Structures are given as structure tokens and as C-alpha cells.
Amino acid sequence: MALVLRLHPSIIVLLVLGYMLDGPEIAAVEEEWCSTSRLSFSRREEAWEMMKKAEKGEKKWVLEVNKGAWTAEEDQKLVEYVRAHGDKKWRTLAAKAGLNRCGKSCRLRWLNYLRPGIKRGNISQDEEDLIIRLHNLLGNRWSLIAGRLPGRTDNEIKNHWNTHLSRRPLTIDDLNLQQHRKHEDGYGHSHPSKTPIEPSLGFNSGVSEEDRFEAWLPYHDAELFDAWADLSGSDFDVEHLFDFMSMPG
DNA sequence: AAATTCTTCAACCGCCAAAAC
DNA sequence: AGTTTTGGCGGTTGAAGAATT
Structure with a gap:
């Protein structure tokens, strides 16, 4: 946590807000963090309020967003979810599929690797x-x-x-x-x-x-x-x- | 055999336009 | 009409493996 507190304030805000919320809202925060997002003014204010509350002593669980190479288990979760529910709304899809990934990462993995019809191997x-x-x-x-x-x-x-x-x-x-x-x-x-x-x-x-x-x-x-x-x-x-x-x- | 350099490619980043609100 | 969210794109990075020294 000490390390986290040395990060840019906007990232800290996002992390804290992420800790305080549930479900799709967490996904939204992850997504915004993932895309280095530019929080709107109202959203930023909201985030600061949440952070102040957190500082007063509520809550303390840590949210981590996976990055890097995908595991076979993550692939399986993504494939199963997309087959059942389609490949739209990536932001919430990630959370609903039980994937600790940002929406962008899921979309990229699906489009470049997992979707049907992908031809692998040497280019002729x-x-x-x-x-x-x-x-x-x-x-x-x-x-x-x-x-x-x-x-x-x-x-x-x-x-x-x-x-x-x-x-x-x-x-x-x-x-x-x-x-x-x-x-x-x-x-x-x-x-x-x-x-x-x-x-x-x-x-x-x-x-x-x-x-x-x-x-x-x-x-x-x-x-x-x-x-x-x-x-x-x-x-x-x-x-x-x-x-x-x-x-x- | 170990260290170093090179190559490959999956994944991430930043930006933008369109869609949604 | 203005703002936010989402999807999509091309550029870039860095881990892992291969090749070389």
C-alpha cells in the first residue's frame, strides 16, 4: 500500500474507488484506469469523496487487475462467456465473466486469439x-x-x-x-x-x-x-x- | 556451459471517432 | 448540444525463446 500511495493521485483515486464499489462499477473503474482514463469532473469529485471516506477508516481490500499473458483458465472463462452472451459491452463483460481484466484486454484477446475462424501458423x-x-x-x-x-x-x-x-x-x-x-x-x-x-x-x-x-x-x-x-x-x-x-x- | 545479443509476437498504450447517454 | 462511454486502430513494448559469441 505504501508503494501505491506513491503513485499518481489519479491512480490512487481510481484504486480506492474501485475498492469501494461492486460489480459493474468495479469494472468501470478498472476500465478507466486501464485506459489511463480521463475522469470527468463529476466522477473525479465522487472519487475524492470516496477516498476521504476510505481514509476515515472504512474498507481496505485490494483490487488488482491482471495484465500480461493470458492463462488457459482466463481463456476458457472468456470463451464460455462470449459464446453464451455475445461479444459486446466489454467493460461489464469482464466483470460478469469473472475475469480480473479490463474490458480492452478481453476484447483484444477475443479478437486476436480466441474468436472462431482465427487461422494460426505460418503465413503462406x-x-x-x-x-x-x-x-x-x-x-x-x-x-x-x-x-x-x-x-x-x-x-x-x-x-x-x-x-x-x-x-x-x-x-x-x-x-x-x-x-x-x-x-x-x-x-x-x-x-x-x-x-x-x-x-x-x-x-x-x-x-x-x-x-x-x-x-x-x-x-x-x-x-x-x-x-x-x-x-x-x-x-x-x-x-x-x-x-x-x-x-x- | 554461460553470457550476451537478436528475433518474434502477444499484449499494452494512446489516440480518435462513433455511439450512447 | 454537450459529455461520457465504447469500440477500434496503429504504434510500441517487453517477455520468452533462439541464435550467437
Whole structure:
């Protein structure tokens, strides 16, 4: 406790308030603490009142919020709760599931590791090719890139890029050359490597996003792109385009 | 075999926008 | 209409294991 009292006052307030409350309210305090939150003025006043009461001699149990690696038991609790009640309201979900974690931590664990359909293991050559292409096109928009790789998370793709690809001097031209050689060798390759793509356009080349998309897309699905262009009018919207391209025919 | 350095990646942090109040 | 809460994103960290000295 002596150590705690040397912490920043706002953290002490949150801890004390957390001690005094029950259930969802504890979860709320944990969440605010977890996200280094900015307490509203009224909430801060409330917290100070609670702390003064605590100093007068009531209460003394200690609340600790788990951090770091998840245990198998925590995983099980989270999976069971989400299966039964859904994956919304993470703040209260954590408390109701009996998890001593902040809501953000639970959400991240579910989305990146526990939810159904997550593909684990090595990223294939095709997937890697697609990551390089999409990164060339979109930059560090990891969630958008992940949306094109079923079962892969933005975190996983970001990690893969940072550890394997970012330092590799591999350009889109290199990929085209690889594909050309494969084609000459006579062995097939599934999408997205089946078609040549445009020469490399560096992300900071000064070419607009729209120009790069228009250069890139026709090689992938010209008919769909045309249909999308007819429908979407003059507004250029990457997310809209991807949504459209993924719609069942 | 021990110490040190490097690599990987799960988890956290801070910020923002949208939704809810 | 203003404030608070929630969900989501990209950047970063640090523990653990692997590789090297």
C-alpha cells in the first residue's frame, strides 16, 4: 500500500474507488484506469469523496487487475462467456465473466486469439504476396489489409510485416518477376498471384490513391470494378470498394 | 556451459471517432 | 448540444525463446 500511495493521485483515486464499489462499477473503474482514463469532473469529485471516506477508516481490500499473458483458465472463462452472451459491452463483460481484466484486454484477446475462424501458423507465400501488394497500395492500414486475408488479424499481419517484410527490399516489381517466372515454368498459382500487376508505385510517389487503385484493380476483377464504379459515382472510398468486391455475385 | 545479443509476437498504450447517454 | 462511454486502430513494448559469441 505504501508503494501505491506513491503513485499518481489519479491512480490512487481510481484504486480506492474501485475498492469501494461492486460489480459493474468495479469494472468501470478498472476500465478507466486501464485506459489511463480521463475522469470527468463529476466522477473525479465522487472519487475524492470516496477516498476521504476510505481514509476515515472504512474498507481496505485490494483490487488488482491482471495484465500480461493470458492463462488457459482466463481463456476458457472468456470463451464460455462470449459464446453464451455475445461479444459486446466489454467493460461489464469482464466483470460478469469473472475475469480480473479490463474490458480492452478481453476484447483484444477475443479478437486476436480466441474468436472462431482465427487461422494460426505460418503465413503462406500467397498470403505474403497479397500483404505486400496491399501494403504497397494502402500503407499501414492493417485492419483493411487483414480484411482481405480470411482468418488473419491485423495484429498478426502488422507483426509479420514488421519482422519479416519491412526490412526486405522486395518490391511489387519483384513479385511480378516471380510470377512471370512461375508462369514460364508452367505451374499454376492461385489468386492473387495469377495475374500481373502494375509496375511498382511507391507509397510516397506522389501518385494519388485513386490512381493507384485504378491501375491495380483491373488486373484483379475488371468487371466487378466497373460495376462498382457505376454504382459509386464520383466518391472514391476504399472501404466501400472492398465491401462491394466481397459481396456475393 | 554461460553470457550476451537478436528475433518474434502477444499484449499494452494512446489516440480518435462513433455511439450512447 | 454537450459529455461520457465504447469500440477500434496503429504504434510500441517487453517477455520468452533462439541464435550467437
